[in-house]
């Protein structure tokens with residue numbers, strides 16, 4: 001994994017010192033809240049319903065065991081004993097005191113982590129494929145590119161006060177997008193051109209929120225050396241013409257729609273050509289320096305473990321069998337697997353882990369996965385490099401710590417925003433809905449029968465739970481002062497990106513999970529074969545049968 | 555109030571001339587972009603330095619052919635969170651402007667470091683701000699990653 005250079009270290013330490021000074025000036029009153037706000041936001045500090053919330057970046061989701069332990073320490077010392085993994089591969093703390101935040105930032109800096117630009121109208125943390133580096137279908141590891149973008153965007157002096165927040169995602173698997181690059185402000189896909197040369201495809205203007213849009217291709221192939229210059233060009237155009245009169249029209253997706261993609265592209269190209277051979281151009285040496293830090297660990301020479309996996313799946317111990325079936329992913333190296341630790345366990349809000357669990361995950365990562373774990377945007381963790389033969393032992397340890405839920409990509413693997421329990425913008429609670437779902441569908445055989453399903457819940461139209469791209473999305477709204485939920489079907493964030501559609505009037509809190517179950521039962525009756533996923537079935541038959549079933553009594 | 559120029563406190567030697575206002579025969583003056591474009595010959599041929607003030611929505615390329623003749627360009631931050639002037643500054647320096655580039659409007663201590671990087675070298679702090687304290691801001695960071703007006707080479711090209 002990437003090791004900080006002395007420059008990288010200096011930057012995060014100096015930032016922690018700078019923020020210490022800003023907090024002191026805030027506390028003494030010489031800086032007013034209005035001016036302090038963007039400063040604290042650029043350090044990841046939000047004002048929530050009850051307290052401050054601190055968002056810590058996990059670049060492209062990768063954490064080592066030292067960092068996991070430090071986060072356990074922070075959760076224990078400065079929070080109420082837990083940390084929350086978000087849909088953008090970050091960590092949030094919901095209860096820090098303002099005075100403690102500079103101390104937390106220093107603790108983070110000591111393990112090469114930071115909260116820089118994790119909120120505010122600036123370039124946010126870059127996200128990537130959680131199976132980067134181990135996926136069988138990958139053509140190139142996207143993490144070095146994520147790291148290059150992290151450095152380029154950190155304290156970019158020109159783009160700290162953009163019209164609106166700005167999110168970039170990178171993937172190295174052109175055929176199977178697990179990083180949702182099409183619904184980001186900029187999506188970078190590593191691709192090969194006709195000559196077989198590696199380069200970047202650049203998409204822009206995707207996004208969720210109030211106006212969900214699928215991103216458009218600005219360049220289908222660009223030499224890697226030019227990637228950062230091209231990003232500079234996009235940002236420069238956006239910073240100049242992006243709307244600042246209305247915060248709901250300020251994202252780049254609106255800029256591109258209003259300008260027209262061809263005109264926007266021409267403006268970017270003009271800017272790019274002016275700068276192309278200037279000082280941002282990446283060198284082979286720099287690409288090599290960063291790539292070298294992501295070399296694969298020293299794997300043992302093992303035989304293929306595909307048959308062992310089949311045996312485990314059929315294990316008489318049903319829970320273990322379910323877990324291997326659902327949570328273990330094929331690895332590109334023989335004898336190894338990637339294992340998903342589900343953070344969607346019964347009775348716990350999706351994405352929450354306790355300090356003791358975090359410590360344990362650090363130990364487990366050391367013991368089974370070369371000391372690394374990856375946060376996914378579905379709010380789970382991945383152990384990317386586990387010897388397949390070790391899976392039973394790993395499972396036993398996870399189980400002891402309540403981390404062995406075998407529900408990856410199933411209905412109870414719900415993505416869920418904090419909602420009205422924490423968020424000042426919320427219209428409705430989302431966590432209780434997720435908890436009710438995990439109870440209703442607790443039976444894993446039932447879940448497996450339903451099959452792959454991405455369920456996503458947001459507590460308001462800002463869509464932090466990405467409900468538009470859920471196979472099933474649930475959106476909390478305010479209906480005449482009461483919480484209610486819209487049910488949406490048919491979304492996908494992947495290569496077949498599509499936006500979910502509302503199927504009827506909003507449902508009351510005590511009806512929404514019933515409605516979900518009705519939809520799923522209808523699907524089970526309609527599907528042509530168990531292989532036909534809910535999403536495929538919905539695309540084939542359309543909304544009508546589901547609508548009729550859900551609203552039958554009305 | 556003094557302004558900060560090249561990281562020192564100095565007196566502002568310029569006087570602002572309103573559009574259609576009387577133009578002093580000598581001395582340094584600042585005029586708005588439209589005024590400047592309309593009476594370019596008059597302004598460029600008089601005694602004394604000439605500065606042009608731009609709004610954050612103005613297109614800096616309008617000044618490209620005159621950059622060598624201007625002693626000062628003033629860019630405006632209507633709100634500190636409105637970052638258009640950062641890009642304007644960067645573009646002006648890229649086009650070869652060598653004169654004083656001054657930030658006005660809501661200019662606060664905590665943005666000075668970024669402003670300096672994109673090419674500003676003078677700052678009119680907002681009324682009531684302590685300029686001595688602001689001078690500290692230039693030391694906030696000792697290292698940078700990106701290419702900008704202060705160094706056209708990103709860290710890997712230095």
Ligand code: SF4
Nearest residue numbers: 417423426459460464
């Ligand atoms: S979707 Fe709405 S309720 Fe949920 S976290 Fe985002 S802003 Fe808050």
